[in-house]
Amino acid sequence: MLGDAKPGHLPNDRLGEQPGLVGDHGARHDTRMPEVSRQTGQANGVAAFRKQFPIFEQKVYLSSCSQGALSTPVEASLQEFIESWHTHGNPWETWVRRMEELRAEFAALINASADEVAVTFSVSTALNSLASALDYRERSGVVTSDFDFPTVGHVWLAQQRRGARVSFAKADGNRLPLNSFEEIVDQQTALVSTTHVCYKNGFKNNVSALAELAHERGAYLLIDAYQSMGTQPMDVKALDLDFLVTGALKYLLGSPGVAFMYVRRELIERLEPADSGWFGQENVFAYDVHHLRYAAQARRFETGSPPVPNVYAALAALRLIAGVGLATIEEHVRELMSRFIAGARQRGLHLITPEEPADRGPLAMVKSADAPKLVAVLAKDGILCSTRDGALRVSLHYYNTAEDVDAVLAGLDRHPELLVTTAD
Ligand SMILES: Cc1ncc(COP(=O)(O)O)c(C=O)c1O
Numbered sequence: 086m087l088g089d090a091k092p093g094h095l096p097n098d099r100l101g102e103q104p105g106l107v108g109d110h111g112a113r114h115d116t117r118m119p120e121v122s123r124q125t126g127q128a129n130g131v132a133a134f135r136k137q138f139p140i141f142e143q144k145v146y147l148s149s150c151s152q153g154a155l156s157t158p159v160e161a162s163l164q165e166f167i168e169s170w171h172t173h174g175n176p177w178e179t180w181v182r183r184m185e186e187l188r189a190e191f192a193a194l195i196n197a198s199a200d201e202v203a204v205t206f207s208v209s210t211a212l213n214s215l216a217s218a219l220d221y222r223e224r225s226g227v228v229t230s231d232f233d234f235p236t237v238g239h240v241w242l243a244q245q246r247r248g249a250r251v252s253f254a255k256a257d258g259n260r261l262p263l264n265s266f267e268e269i270v271d272q273q274t275a276l277v278s279t280t281h282v283c284y285k286n287g288f289k290n291n292v293s294a295l296a297e298l299a300h301e302r303g304a305y306l307l308i309d310a311y312q313s314m315g316t317q318p319m320d321v322k323a324l325d326l327d328f329l330v331t332g333a334l335k336y337l338l339g340s341p342g343v344a345f346m347y348v349r350r351e352l353i354e355r356l357e358p359a360d361s362g363w364f365g366q367e368n369v370f371a372y373d374v375h376h377l378r379y380a381a382q383a384r385r386f387e388t389g390s391p392p393v394p395n396v397y398a399a400l401a402a403l404r405l406i407a408g409v410g411l412a413t414i415e416e417h418v419r420e421l422m423s424r425f426i427a428g429a430r431q432r433g434l435h436l437i438t439p440e441e442p443a444d445r446g447p448l449a450m451v452k453s454a455d456a457p458k459l460v461a462v463l464a465k466d467g468i469l470c471s472t473r474d475g476a477l478r479v480s481l482h483y484y485n486t487a488e489d490v491d492a493v494l495a496g497l498d499r500h501p502e503l504l505v506t507t508a509d
Pocket of ligand 1: 206207208209210234236280282284309310311312332344
């Protein structure tokens with residue numbers, strides 16, 4: 086059993102920046118291993134970046150909104166984890182250090198400090214941990230929206246038994262107008278918890294306007310950036326966010342099993358999660374069953390042993406993203422998206438994604454007469470897309486090219502019977 090292991094003997098400075106991460110899960114070894122690779126994508130631009138994703142040798146991959154494609158650096162990092170396990174048996178000092186490297190890498194990506202980042206297993210576990218720390222006696226309201234991913238609704242609805250009062254900002258067609266929030270955020274609202282980009286139509290919320298509204302009414306703002314993070318700059322300080330959640334597996338190009346939660350520094354020590362565990366303690370390896378001492382950092386929202394293989398994957402993936410830079414990725418994705426939207430418009434297709442660049446992210450959707458069939462026939466042609474709510478989802482990343490966009494448009498041309506046009 087992991088938790089039965091002896092306390093560690095290593096000095097603190099071997100285990101990353103975060104206090105409390107002293108010791109290990111088991112016996113110690115000298116585990117000096119090569120650094121998880123830092124690849125850069127920018128040097129030779131898109132072509133060099135794309136080369137690192139073998140799937141493009143066979144497929145047109147347009148489904149990063151479901152899962153980012155696997156790159157050779159991520160594969161090598163997973164292999165490095167396996168080697169470390171083979172060679173050292175249980176090198177938990179190294180594995181915990183990798184976790185701290187990942188925390189720092191994510192923090193840098195969003196302009197936060199590592200202290201303000203919790204590394205969790207999923208967005209759902211991050212939200213549940215936060216939810217368990219909220220006290221609904223003073224302010225009971227939680228506002229989310231029709232456009233949020235279902236798990237967000239589920240987490241907050243489950244808080245009703247603890248006194249939360251949940252309301253949903255209403256969509257108007259393919260938009261979530263600011264006044265839908267204005268109507269329901271009030272002096273009783275503790276938290277506005279909503280999405281950045283909507284998973285089922287690609288609409289992008291105006292985060293600055295939401296922050297202003299929430300704060301003006303004394304509420305906190307949490308943004309779920311799962312459908313945008315990795316494709317545009319994200320500065321939590323400039324946006325004045327209180328919380329941000331996202332996961333590694335989509336546009337951050339990692340594997341399932343790792344997610345992140347940013348918590349504004351001033352809020353961390355005011356929040357004591359009822360959902361806790363040893364990795365959320367001040368000293369993880371104190372092995373003190375009798376006392377609960379939360380870490381002073383956002384990692385107080387963590388619980389059990391970290392998902393180490395996924396941490397290795399995410400670390401290489403985030404370094405890949407950082408090597409290109411989010412602003413460069415945003416520009417590329419915006420150009421490709423405009424190309425797709427122009428092509429769809431030219432064909433008279435029924436787009437359900439707003440057309441203005443400010444209102445959309447890396448995901449565009451067109452209505453289909455039979456979306457699962459359309460996804461299947463495109464897949465037969467080697468074009469991988471996805472579907473939600475009766476529409477085709479096409480998502481774009483830095484590894485995609487104008488040829489990919491043209492390929493999916495040509496694929497749509499071959500199946501007019503499965504499309505819905507604006508004339509229908
Ligand atoms: C916007 C958004 N939030 C949350 C999730 C799910 O989060 P998790 O499975 O990490 O709890 C998804 C998954 O598709 C998503 O698109």
